[in-house]
Amino acid sequence: MSKTKVAIIGSGNIGTDLMIKVMRTAQHLEMGAMVGIDPESDGLARARRFGFATTHEGVEGLIRLPEFDQIEIVFDATSAKAHIANAERLQPLGKRLIDLTPAAIGPYVVPAVNLEEHLDAPNLNMVTCGGQATIPIVAAISRVVPVEYAEIVASIASKSAGPGTRANIDEFTETTSAAIVQVGGARRGKAIIILNPAEPPLIMRDTVFALVAATDPGVHDEIRASIEKMVADVAAYVPGYRLKQQVQINEIPADQPVETLLCCDTGRPTHQVSVFLEVEGAAHYLPAYAGNLDIMTSAGLQVAEHLALRASDRQSAAAKES
Structure with missing residues (x-):
């Protein structure tokens, strides 16, 4: 063929x-x-x-x-x-x-x-490297419970960011934020990118914070299972993609202001889901720390x-x- x-x-x-x-x-x-x-x-x-x-x-x-x-x-x-x-x-x-x-x-x-x-x-x-790494996680949470707000932080080695990446920083945040909503299913999304100058260069790290209304511990188990399945789905074509630690689901304190993060009056979220990821590159062309390219x-x-x-x-x- x-x-x-x-x-x-x-x-x-x-x-x-x-x-x-x-x-x-x-x-x-x-x-x-x-x-x-x-x-x-x-x-x-x-x-x-x-x-x-x-x-x-x-x-x-x-x-x-x-x-x-x-x-x-x-x-x-x-x-x-x-x-x-x-x-x-x-x-x-x-x-x-x-x-x-x-x-x-x-x-x-x-x-x-x-x-x-x-x-x-x-x-x-x-979308973007950060979007490819984090939007699947937002989508995995969204298929269990509505996500009122999702924020992603993509930290990549400064050495892996070429002229094109640096020229597109503004577009990165705008495009990724929009895709968090349109593809990930969050009601509101925000994206942040960090070019880490550390030496030796660090492997790409991504963090996802999602605010949800989920008081039932059984729902928490469903969220964790959905995220773990999604990580396996992404790793099927990005072998270096993995959870850095267990998914954290913590109650939001009553005195913690979150209203400014929400897009509409849908009620106050009760819990924050925190997901920490690592993306190691396959080193086909650049070193393994360039997981953002991979x-x-x-x-x-x-x-x-x-x-x-x-x-x-x-x-x-x-x-x-x-």
Whole structure:
């Protein structure tokens, strides 16, 4: 069975790590082209050594490549601003786009939560690294009890944050906060990112705080079980994803002000759920501390694999009918 050819726009850290994942782990995908704007970038140099088509002339260079017509899926690992222009150029040409920037032109996709809902969308947005790590936890709590407020804190090694990540800090907080609500199911969400300068660099850590009304200890057990199942679901495609310690569910003191965190008058939450996560990278391209890159590229790859498998199944069904 033939594999689906993909192109990657962005020859930096994320794009290069994704290229290596496609080569090493993809079952239904194969590299078609690597695209950048710096002819001396390490990502383009590696792609050339591997024998893939390359261009340092951005999306226009991609379109001019002889291999362009064979490419069905395009990953965009550039920046939020650049993705807007890239999408305007590529979507009319019939290419499926998987957006690894916080541009959020298309629907938010977190594979463990809502992958099947958006497989027909022409442009799928992978939210952010912090969103991929924490939104599944918010969703796991939401399927047991309403989440009045969810706050996530993503702490990543400063060394793992390249120019694109740093340029997108504002978009990170806006996109992640919106996805906490739209995908995670919280009534209100807030996202915070920390670029940790510690040496040696620390592995990505993520914290989720959720306010809920749940006085029944039996519900607490359901929340813990739901979170543990979700962690296993994410770890199926991000092996370094894990709980750092047991889920904590604590009663909110009567004198603790929480009203300013709530979006509407739905009653005072009774408990805070605290979840502490760690994401260790697979070290395909960058060191293991760069779990923020690994979870983004792993999530994007998971989406592309499903798109390719679905297209293959449809072709097989059509062939049988004819």
